[in-house]
Amino acid sequence: MTYLGTPAGGGLIPLTTEVKATRGQTRINNLRLALQIIYRDQPASRAHVARESALTPATASDLVDELITMKLAQEVGTGPSAGGKPPTLVAPHPDGRTIIALDLSGEEFIGAQVNLVAGIVATLGRPAATGTAALNTVTGMIAELSKDLPGPLLGVGIGTPGVVDPVSGIVTSVNLRWDHADVVEAARTATDTPVHVVNDAHAAAVHEYAVIVPRVPNIALVEIGTGIGSGYVVGGHLYRGDLGATGEIGHIRQFDDSRLCSCGRSGCLEAVASMKAVIEAAGSHHPVTVEGVKELAAEENAAPHIERAADDLGLALAAAVSVLGITHVSLWGPVAGLGESFRSRVEAEIRDRVLPVDTDQIHVRYATAGQDAVILGAAGLVLSAELGVVW
Amino acid sequence: MTYLGTPAGGGLIPLTTEVKATRGQTRINNLRLALQIIYRDQPASRAHVARESALTPATASDLVDELITMKLAQEVGTGPSAGGKPPTLVAPHPDGRTIIALDLSGEEFIGAQVNLVAGIVATLGRPAATGTAALNTVTGMIAELSKDLPGPLLGVGIGTPGVVDPVSGIVTSVNLRWDHADVVEAARTATDTPVHVVNDAHAAAVHEYAVIVPRVPNIALVEIGTGIGSGYVVGGHLYRGDLGATGEIGHIRQFDDSRLCSCGRSGCLEAVASMKAVIEAAGSHHPVTVEGVKELAAEENAAPHIERAADDLGLALAAAVSVLGITHVSLWGPVAGLGESFRSRVEAEIRDRVLPVDTDQIHVRYATAGQDAVILGAAGLVLSAELGVVW
DNA sequence: ACTACTTAGTATGTTTACTAAACATTCTAC
DNA sequence: GTAGAATGTTTAGTAAACATACTAAGTAGT
Numbered sequence: 001m002t003y004l005g006t007p008a009g010g011g012l013i014p015l016t017t018e019v020k021a022t023r024g025q026t027r028i029n030n031l032r033l034a035l036q037i038i039y040r041d042q043p044a045s046r047a048h049v050a051r052e053s054a055l056t057p058a059t060a061s062d063l064v065d066e067l068i069t070m071k072l073a074q075e076v077g078t079g080p081s082a083g084g085k086p087p088t089l090v091a092p093h094p095d096g097r098t099i100i101a102l103d104l105s106g107e108e109f110i111g112a113q114v115n116l117v118a119g120i121v122a123t124l125g126r127p128a129a130t131g132t133a134a135l136n137t138v139t140g141m142i143a144e145l146s147k148d149l150p151g152p153l154l155g156v157g158i159g160t161p162g163v164v165d166p167v168s169g170i171v172t173s174v175n176l177r178w179d180h181a182d183v184v185e186a187a188r189t190a191t192d193t194p195v196h197v198v199n200d201a202h203a204a205a206v207h208e209y210a211v212i213v214p215r216v217p218n219i220a221l222v223e224i225g226t227g228i229g230s231g232y233v234v235g236g237h238l239y240r241g242d243l244g245a246t247g248e249i250g251h252i253r254q255f256d257d258s259r260l261c262s263c264g265r266s267g268c269l270e271a272v273a274s275m276k277a278v279i280e281a282a283g284s285h286h287p288v289t290v291e292g293v294k295e296l297a298a299e300e301n302a303a304p305h306i307e308r309a310a311d312d313l314g315l316a317l318a319a320a321v322s323v324l325g326i327t328h329v330s331l332w333g334p335v336a337g338l339g340e341s342f343r344s345r346v347e348a349e350i351r352d353r354v355l356p357v358d359t360d361q362i363h364v365r366y367a368t369a370g371q372d373a374v375i376l377g378a379a380g381l382v383l384s385a386e387l388g389v390v391w
Numbered sequence: 392m393t394y395l396g397t398p399a400g401g402g403l404i405p406l407t408t409e410v411k412a413t414r415g416q417t418r419i420n421n422l423r424l425a426l427q428i429i430y431r432d433q434p435a436s437r438a439h440v441a442r443e444s445a446l447t448p449a450t451a452s453d454l455v456d457e458l459i460t461m462k463l464a465q466e467v468g469t470g471p472s473a474g475g476k477p478p479t480l481v482a483p484h485p486d487g488r489t490i491i492a493l494d495l496s497g498e499e500f501i502g503a504q505v506n507l508v509a510g511i512v513a514t515l516g517r518p519a520a521t522g523t524a525a526l527n528t529v530t531g532m533i534a535e536l537s538k539d540l541p542g543p544l545l546g547v548g549i550g551t552p553g554v555v556d557p558v559s560g561i562v563t564s565v566n567l568r569w570d571h572a573d574v575v576e577a578a579r580t581a582t583d584t585p586v587h588v589v590n591d592a593h594a595a596a597v598h599e600y601a602v603i604v605p606r607v608p609n610i611a612l613v614e615i616g617t618g619i620g621s622g623y624v625v626g627g628h629l630y631r632g633d634l635g636a637t638g639e640i641g642h643i644r645q646f647d648d649s650r651l652c653s654c655g656r657s658g659c660l661e662a663v664a665s666m667k668a669v670i671e672a673a674g675s676h677h678p679v680t681v682e683g684v685k686e687l688a689a690e691e692n693a694a695p696h697i698e699r700a701a702d703d704l705g706l707a708l709a710a711a712v713s714v715l716g717i718t719h720v721s722l723w724g725p726v727a728g729l730g731e732s733f734r735s736r737v738e739a740e741i742r743d744r745v746l747p748v749d750t751d752q753i754h755v756r757y758a759t760a761g762q763d764a765v766i767l768g769a770a771g772l773v774l775s776a777e778l779g780v781v782w
Numbered sequence: 783a784c785t786a787c788t789t790a791g792t793a794t795g796t797t798t799a800c801t802a803a804a805c806a807t808t809c810t811a812c
Numbered sequence: 813g814t815a816g817a818a819t820g821t822t823t824a825g826t827a828a829a830c831a832t833a834c835t836a837a838g839t840a841g842t
Contacts, residue, residue: 020445020446021417022798025412026799033411050820055411058820058821062799084807085818217633242608246714253745263747318644319707320710322643323711323715324715355654414799417829418827418829436791438789448792452790474789474839474840475837477838
């Protein structure tokens with residue numbers, strides 16, 4: 001059962017109309033719109049929803065009532081008067097639904113129950129696996145997390161390394177040794193709710209988009225640690241492309257370098273600018289963590305290697321950012337240990353390489369999102385797919 | 392007056408709902424849908440529209456009747472019976488509306504009246520200009536082309552070199568010496584119909600998308616001649632990005648090369664792989680046309696320069712194609728003179744550089760669209776924006 | 783040529799969900 | 813304490829899709 005889901009698809013400048021519109025879809029659209037206003041401006045009054053949506057007070061009131069009946073929203077008291085009757089305030093209902101989210105990108109598989117206000121209610125860890133064993137672990141974790149839910153299950157979101165087919169959800173991942181693995185099918189044996197599979201960096205990008213304030217309409221999240229991956233939110237929409245390989249800037253061969261990459265080739269960005277590569281190039285043995293990278297940055301002889309990584313990263317990001325039309329880049333993961341000098345060098349490099357029109361709009365920063373970005377991003381994607389809302 | 396326009400925006404994986412839905416929008420959506428089916432499967436019967444749209448026969452019939460009343464469609468006779476009453480066939484109405492389209496990308500400004508079935512009814516040429524004079528020429532051409540229209544004016548589409556802000560339509564172009572020129576404002580002095588301004592390569596991409604059969608959902612059109620520009624259609628949608636600089640792969644500095652580029656810098660793809668650059672590198676003096684490039688390709692000493700251009704192009708396109716998730720690349724313009732060896736080398740280079748997952752889906756070809764691609768693409772964009780249709 | 787069946791399209795009435803407009807409620811301000 | 817203002821609800825109206833039953837006009841079999 002989907003709640004307020006929309007069909008997949010859409011696009012930045014749509015050239016055609018693809019699906020019929022019905023009264024029911026009108027209602028769903030407006031329920032989603034009302035709920036989104038309640039999320040964005042929480043707590044919000046019925047009158048506020050009416051103003052913001054441009055719907056009439058009667059309709060807005062009716063929509064809000066229905067959302068309350070559905071337990072997606074709840075009344076939370078009375079607000080201050082603005083010269084008249086004081087508003088009845090309505091806010092999201094935290095436990096109206098529960099989302100199960102999985103993060104398969106780390107050395108341990110992590111699962112969580114997430115409520116409707118981005119709260120992690122329960123967590124679960126399992127040793128990482130590969131191949132069919134990994135699929136079984138996924139099924140088992142979903143079954144385990146389906147117990148003792150605080151609210152009805154809205155859906156399952158899975159953040160995984162590798163390339164995810166945007167339509168089928170089929171995954172190909174070197175790390176997990178999956179070759180066209182049907183993760184959705186595997187998950188369906190443990191649940192009959194909607195299952196959304198998404199690349200880990202894409203999930204993190206969705207969460208980064210949600211937590212940056214003020215909200216920026218287009219961002220790139222670039223994860224730099226053992227490997228390099230990225231995800232893009234453009235005009236408030238997750239960009240995946242038709243092949244799902246959109247984020248794989250780590251494995252575009254664009255450098256003249258002989259070091260071997262995890263993908264088995266050479267010349268990839270990952271082989272020259274990942275934190276693992278930089279640590280190895282500097283002859284150090286720090287772990288690939290924020291702390292390890294911080295220690296590396298403190299060493300004198302590491303500087304030229306770090307600077308070269310910044311330049312290489314700038315080169316690769318200039319292309320991605322320019323093609324997608326992105327202004328805000330968030331660096332995420334162990335790279336955060338490199339500090340301001342690295343950040344500004346990457347930013348300068350990108351600005352220097354793209355077409356010199358409005359380049360001062362381009363900003364590079366370290367991500368606001370934390371370690372749970374993949375979990376919360378995967379959950380957030382379920383939330384937005386099923387309810388049309390970003391928390 | 393817009394006819395069946397939708398608000399700008401949308402997105403590939405929409406995270407939120409942005410506008411309210413009303414009965415009126417439902418009707419517009421379904422009118423667009425019906426019209427699109429009539430365009431796609433022309434001629435189509437009312438029953439066919441009902442089947443394809445999943446609307447009931449009564450509703451579909453009503454929609455088609457309204458489209459005929461609006462003169463967007465017309466009955467064109469009776470089809471063969473399929474075992475029952477023979478269908479009344481309905482097709483697009485060629486002169487139900489007229490679109491004015493301008494192409495400012497060449498050495499001559501070209502304008503045309505275009506009917507609803509991609510037919511060029513009348514053309515107009517004016518010497519190219521720059522700065523304010525160019526704006527005045529645009530206004531004058533629109534005024535001139537507004538005379539003797541075969542049908543009511545649907546809107547104006549302008550294909551221009553340079554960066555076009557997707558929201559405001561403001562243009563910055565080195566060639567036309569425009570720095571944030573408000574082309575929409577200028578056009579409005581000559582017409583009160585909707586004006587759509589679009590980068591020339593983007594317009595050509597829209598037309599290429601329309602003419603490739605069978606239709607491919609995601610394509611890149613790369614124009615290679617004096618300069619290099621590109622446009623992308625992703626999942627059936629024109630991709631412009633938030634900044635409008637999306638197609639400018641010709642001016643991302645990613646090569647270690649000292650040759651000066653038209654943008655005043657060095658290291659750009661345009662400076663190393665445009666046909667102008669290759670001709671100069673080979674020490675030849677051919678004109679930058681298909682014929683000139685063909686003659687160049689016939690020269691022995693040109694081969695290494697052409698090969699290097701293919702490799703550089705492959706490097707740049709690998710990044711763009713991979714990030715956007717595009718499978719079909721069309722090369723357009725004078726580059727067509729280089730033939731099969733160049734094409735296959737570019738294709739092989741891209742496949743070698745992107746992540747090796749499903750790379751055999753990636754195809755490079757010479758564009759099907761011809762010289763009038765910018766005119767017809769700009770007109771097509773008006774058609775799709777106002778009526779939701781691709782011809 | 784008659785009957786049975788199939789496909790196209792229409793007519794009539796119903797349902798859904800937004801709108802319009804009046805009204806009730808409860809506060810602030812003077 | 814009255815006027816005014818903001819919140820929210822009630823009632824009636826309407827647009828547009830849907831459901832159902834119909835007519836129209838053909839093919840196919842006997």
